[in-house]
Amino acid sequence: MSTPQLVTETLSFFQTIRCAGLAPGAESDMLLYQWGVYNWGHGEHFELDITRQFIAEGRVGDDALSQLRVTAYFQPTEDLRRIKAGNRWCEGVDQVEQLRRFVQASEAYKAVSQVAPQRVVAEWSPV
Structure with a gap:
């Protein structure tokens, strides 16, 4: 999967697939775009990630949170290391085009x- 495909597919999924069993309110189903060079104990990579975060109905705190992450991993070049890590939230379907x-x-x-990722990983897990 290319980076443009990752972005197109994850944003389309958010726009078209609504989830059941979530807490009331827009913040119960949001997107997070994030990027940067990280080492989570498996070697250093530049990551470009779109995460869909859910808040389950009837649960409290971290027990209510889960995330569906789609992450593209790249070899961290000097140019990629110069890009400051960051993120941006999208709080609802009405903000997808802005995102x-x-x-x-x-x-x-x-x-x-225009660079092929080393790998792309999709995973869903509690926070």
Whole structure:
């Protein structure tokens, strides 16, 4: 999967697939775009990630949270290391086009949009 495909598919999924069993309110189903060079104990990588965060109905605190993450991993070049890590939230379907424009204009996206990721991982887990 290419970076443009990752962005297109994850944003489309958020726009078209609504989830049941979530707490009331827009904040119970949001997107997070994040990027940067990280080492989570498995070697250093540049990551471009879109995470969908859910808050389950009837639960409290961290027990209520789960995330569906789609992450593209890249070899961290010097150019990628110079990009400051960051993130941006999208709080609802009505903000998806704003997020799409932000992602496509971001330095991180531009740096990897024409580069094949080493791997792409999709995972769902509690927080």
